[in-house]
Amino acid sequence: MKHLYLYFFASVTIIVVLSFSGCSSVMETVMQRPSQASEEETATSEEEVADETKQVAAETGSNKIIGIWVNPDYDGQGRSAKLVYTERADGKIIYKAYDKSDGSGNVYSGEVVYKKMWVDPEGRRVGKSVVTLEGGMSWETLDRISVDGTTLEVQSGTDQIDPDGPQYSIYYRQ
Numbered sequence: 001m002k003h004l005y006l007y008f009f010a011s012v013t014i015i016v017v018l019s020f021s022g023c024s025s026v027m028e029t030v031m032q033r034p035s036q037a038s039e040e041e042t043a044t045s046e047e048e049v050a051d052e053t054k055q056v057a058a059e060t061g062s063n064k065i066i067g068i069w070v071n072p073d074y075d076g077q078g079r080s081a082k083l084v085y086t087e088r089a090d091g092k093i094i095y096k097a098y099d100k101s102d103g104s105g106n107v108y109s110g111e112v113v114y115k116k117m118w119v120d121p122e123g124r125r126v127g128k129s130v131v132t133l134e135g136g137m138s139w140e141t142l143d144r145i146s147v148d149g150t151t152l153e154v155q156s157g158t159d160q161i162d163p164d165g166p167q168y169s170i171y172y173r174q
Contacts, residue, residue, distance in 0.1 A: 069171035072101040123147045
């Protein structure tokens with residue numbers, strides 16, 4: 001069986017393979033543009049810059065945990081229904097948790113020290129911290145703030161937030 005190969009070189013290389021058997025013909029097009037590689041490099045650089053920007057926003061922008069977070073569904077359920085995070089002038093984050101969403105009930109106060117913060121693939125700010133109450137009790141926790149900054153998910157004793165897992169809580173910015 002004989003094959004005819006034609007090569008055409010311009011900005012596009014066209015390889016045409018014709019079969020003289022009359023049964024089939026195949027055409028493959030391969031793009032070879034010198035500027036293609038630089039466009040890919042530019043896209044990668046833009047993505048890296050976007051990731052760095054998200055990281056900075058996670059640490060200093062609207063996705064910060066500072067604020068009031070509530071979930072009235074937790075009223076009377078044996079877990080905090082209201083969380084208040086404030087930042088002191090020295091940069092320390094102070095934590096207060098209330099039994100009820102109206103701020104009544106037991107109050108737990110302490111400090112939050114972040115060990116690590118990052119942005120997950122969905123663009124949410126995630127933070128791993130140690131919460132230490134004024135009485136000395138402490139625990140590691142993971143928190144995640146939605147991209148729009150309106151939802152806070154918190155879970156202690158884990159390296160990954162799982163809404164179906166134990167000690168998972170969700171709060172909404174007030």
